[in-house]
Amino acid sequence: MPAPESPLTVAHLGERAVVARIGARVPPAPAAVAVGIGDDAAVVQPDRGTLDVVTTDTLVEGVHFDRTFSTAADVGHKTLAANLSDLAAMGAEPRYALLALSLPASCPVADVDALVDALLALAAHHRTALVGGDVTASPGPLIVAVTAIGSVGRRRVLRRDAAAPGDIVYVSGAIGAASAGLAALRARPEAPRPAPGNPAEAAPGRDAGATPDAGAGLEACIERHRRPEPRVRLGTALGRNRAARACIDLSDGLADAVHRIAAASRAGVELDAEALPIDPAARSWFDAAGLDPIVAALDGGEDYELAFTSPPRFRGRLRHVRRQIRGLPITPIGVVTKEPGVRLRRGGKEEPLPGGYEHFAAAR
Amino acid sequence: MPAPESPLTVAHLGERAVVARIGARVPPAPAAVAVGIGDDAAVVQPDRGTLDVVTTDTLVEGVHFDRTFSTAADVGHKTLAANLSDLAAMGAEPRYALLALSLPASCPVADVDALVDALLALAAHHRTALVGGDVTASPGPLIVAVTAIGSVGRRRVLRRDAAAPGDIVYVSGAIGAASAGLAALRARPEAPRPAPGNPAEAAPGRDAGATPDAGAGLEACIERHRRPEPRVRLGTALGRNRAARACIDLSDGLADAVHRIAAASRAGVELDAEALPIDPAARSWFDAAGLDPIVAALDGGEDYELAFTSPPRFRGRLRHVRRQIRGLPITPIGVVTKEPGVRLRRGGKEEPLPGGYEHFAAAR
Numbered sequence: 219m220p221a222p223e224s225p226l227t228v229a230h231l232g233e234r235a236v237v238a239r240i241g242a243r244v245p246p247a248p249a250a251v252a253v254g255i256g257d258d259a260a261v262v263q264p265d266r267g268t269l270d271v272v273t274t275d276t277l278v279e280g281v282h283f284d285r286t287f288s289t290a291a292d293v294g295h296k297t298l299a300a301n302l303s304d305l306a307a308m309g310a311e312p313r314y315a316l317l318a319l320s321l322p323a324s325c326p327v328a329d330v331d332a333l334v335d336a337l338l339a340l341a342a343h344h345r346t347a348l349v350g351g352d353v354t355a356s357p358g359p360l361i362v363a364v365t366a367i368g369s370v371g372r373r374r375v376l377r378r379d380a381a382a383p384g385d386i387v388y389v390s391g392a393i394g395a396a397s398a399g400l401a402a403l404r405a406r407p408e409a410p411r412p413a414p415g416n417p418a419e420a421a422p423g424r425d426a427g428a429t430p431d432a433g434a435g436l437e438a439c440i441e442r443h444r445r446p447e448p449r450v451r452l453g454t455a456l457g458r459n460r461a462a463r464a465c466i467d468l469s470d471g472l473a474d475a476v477h478r479i480a481a482a483s484r485a486g487v488e489l490d491a492e493a494l495p496i497d498p499a500a501r502s503w504f505d506a507a508g509l510d511p512i513v514a515a516l517d518g519g520e521d522y523e524l525a526f527t528s529p530p531r532f533r534g535r536l537r538h539v540r541r542q543i544r545g546l547p548i549t550p551i552g553v554v555t556k557e558p559g560v561r562l563r564r565g566g567k568e569e570p571l572p573g574g575y576e577h578f579a580a581a582r
Numbered sequence: 583m584p585a586p587e588s589p590l591t592v593a594h595l596g597e598r599a600v601v602a603r604i605g606a607r608v609p610p611a612p613a614a615v616a617v618g619i620g621d622d623a624a625v626v627q628p629d630r631g632t633l634d635v636v637t638t639d640t641l642v643e644g645v646h647f648d649r650t651f652s653t654a655a656d657v658g659h660k661t662l663a664a665n666l667s668d669l670a671a672m673g674a675e676p677r678y679a680l681l682a683l684s685l686p687a688s689c690p691v692a693d694v695d696a697l698v699d700a701l702l703a704l705a706a707h708h709r710t711a712l713v714g715g716d717v718t719a720s721p722g723p724l725i726v727a728v729t730a731i732g733s734v735g736r737r738r739v740l741r742r743d744a745a746a747p748g749d750i751v752y753v754s755g756a757i758g759a760a761s762a763g764l765a766a767l768r769a770r771p772e773a774p775r776p777a778p779g780n781p782a783e784a785a786p787g788r789d790a791g792a793t794p795d796a797g798a799g800l801e802a803c804i805e806r807h808r809r810p811e812p813r814v815r816l817g818t819a820l821g822r823n824r825a826a827r828a829c830i831d832l833s834d835g836l837a838d839a840v841h842r843i844a845a846a847s848r849a850g851v852e853l854d855a856e857a858l859p860i861d862p863a864a865r866s867w868f869d870a871a872g873l874d875p876i877v878a879a880l881d882g883g884e885d886y887e888l889a890f891t892s893p894p895r896f897r898g899r900l901r902h903v904r905r906q907i908r909g910l911p912i913t914p915i916g917v918v919t920k921e922p923g924v925r926l927r928r929g930g931k932e933e934p935l936p937g938g939y940e941h942f943a944a945a946r
Binding site: 252253256257258259260261262263264268269270271272273274275276278279280281282303304305307308310314316318320349350351352354355356357358359361363365366367368370372375377378379465466467482 | 616617620621622623624625626627628632633634635636637638639640642643644645646667668669671672674678680682684713714715716718719720721722723725727729730731732734736739741742743829830831846
């Protein structure tokens with residue numbers, strides 16, 4: 219999106235200057251970083267007595283974000299948030315991150331700065347040091363890939379395959395907000411239509427009816443889509459207090475998350491539709507758009523909440539966790555069953571739970 | 583490049599099935615992997631008493647590789663090789679890798695299989711476990727990003743900023759092979775021309791004259807471009823024997839590498855043109871193409887050799903290293919000087935050394 223006045227682009231500046239510019243924005247590394255940005259690789263001190271936790275997540279323009287709806291800063295924040303969310307879902311404390319950028323030649327340098335600054339702001343908030351990365355040209359979309367490294371105590375790892383029949387299923391925060399926010403953005407009359415012939419743009423929700431009134435709640439949903447908050451404090455508190463058996467983050471929606479926990483744990487899950495903590499503004503938006511709010515909220519991705527299972531006898535541990543997470547709600551939404559499969563109990567009846575999100579599906 | 587008979591593509595299969603397919607190809611994880619592929623993040627045991635070394639490298643179709651000249655298997659091999667080369671340049675032993683794939687919907691599933699298999703073959707050769715990653719759709723090029731994690735003893739880290747005046751500069755193997763190989767591929771009459779209007783294709787070397795005779799040596803150059811061999815054994819031997827002061831890999835060519843060592847070490851380097859171990863077939867190719875072989879070899883990227891500096895008194899340590907690297911040549915090519923800047927001594931005269939590689943430059 220070059221502005222009319224032709225801003226300075228990465229093509230003007232060159233790869234090396236972009237790297238130097240990023241390096242100059244990074245605050246001094248903590249003592250545990252033996253070698254930071256600027257060498258062939260970063261060298262870091264592992265946490266004594268803990269395990270390393272590593273994850274990588276890539277956000278692709280036209281698939282995971284649309285520059286019409288998200289600023290470069292949003293994308294920088296969100297890519298790191300997705301990674302920190304994965305660490306949180308393992309019970310891990312984040313420590314380091316690597317940033318790999320594939321930049322279109324026309325990308326304004328100001329956008330790179332904003333992307334990096336927003337990423338660094340979230341990193342500082344979670345005491346995560348940016349220790350390295352890679353900058354390449356992209357002949358296509360802007361691609362932002364982050365690898366995050368954290369640490370977790372040997373017996374504090376939260377896996378997704380450890381759910382057991384009888385466990386209660388919990389979810390943090392509210393669900394459906396991010397997908398309602400994105401759908402609302404797409405339905406806004408002033409929003410430019412995606413270019414025809416770009417199949418990646420034809421993602422679900424795009425044509426979700428007319429624009430209902432956008433109040434403050436819906437603005438919060440939009441903010442949630444743009445700048446999700448990874449539940450780092452909850453994840454580490456669940457691990458430290460050994461308050462959860464299985465845990466997973468909601469990057470691809472609650473339905474997908476529960477399916478994955480059930481499959482990995484060779485168990486089933488029965489969810490209570492009435493118990494689901496659907497964001498109120500999202501619920502109104504789904505209602506007004508003629509969608510089933512429960513299905514839409516279960517299916518909506520990018521909430522970046524955590525879902526976890528915990529046996530009833532862990533109630534005391536969970537109380538400790540609640541005290542440490544500063545008012546973030548934790549809601550029981552169902553139970554783990556011996557019988558495999560995932561079912562939704564709704565008005566006394568059971569129905570199969572719809573599946574997860576599939577980016578390739580859009581291109582079929 | 584869908585074949586005429588319409589092979590099975592990633593769009594047919596879907597993201598989740600692609601992930602499952604990759605997971606099924608990965609051999610059982612070593613004991614140090616507490617949680618491997620299939621959870622929110624991987625959990626690995628740090629090596630006792632060592633530091634973690636982390637690096638990430640991305641190969642982008644149309645920038646770093648061209649599917650006309652490189653198979654999917656080549657690209658899988660090469661992306662991991664680039665990362666292992668970075669670890670080697672730090673003196674680190676590779677341990678784990680993460681693979682992030684951004685796949686065009688039209689990408690044949692057989693290509694994904696081949697890419698992953700080649701990556702896994704190189705990983706197995708270097709005892710590196712694939713522990714996780716990410717699969718996303720790409721509305722543009724195929725993008726392969728690998729993050730590699732290794733370990734190195736606290737006092738065995740090879741930095742690029744540790745060169746000191748009086749050090750001898752060495753390079754492993756031969757230089758110029760990979761770039762001669764790529765230029766030869768591009769000059770082949772049967773090779774399709776890159777699509778017009780794709781600036782990323784207009785990379786240096788493409789129009790490097792007519793095709794000289796391609797003998798076995800040139801075929802080896804082409805193989806070197808497609809399947810570079812990371813100098814893992816040399817890097818770890820240099821670290822273990824404390825035989826090098828500064829070290830860097832030659833991903834962007836020897837000229838670039840020497841410039842970076844000099845700048846990081848606040849020193850200068852004087853290279854001896856006659857001493858450079860230019861690959862003989864590459865030299866013939868450059869000669870026949872009307873290029874200055876010395877400049878072309880210094881400037882050519884992707885050799886993935888190591889350059890390092892070592893004071894004369896480390897000669898004994900270097901002898902130990904030579905014994906451990908199974909015949910890989912190590913050639914002294916210059917000295918580190920107090921005077922800053924990088925100079926090339928050639929036929930009794932000194933000239934400034936040309937700079938490094940710049941991918942964005944192609945798009946200017």
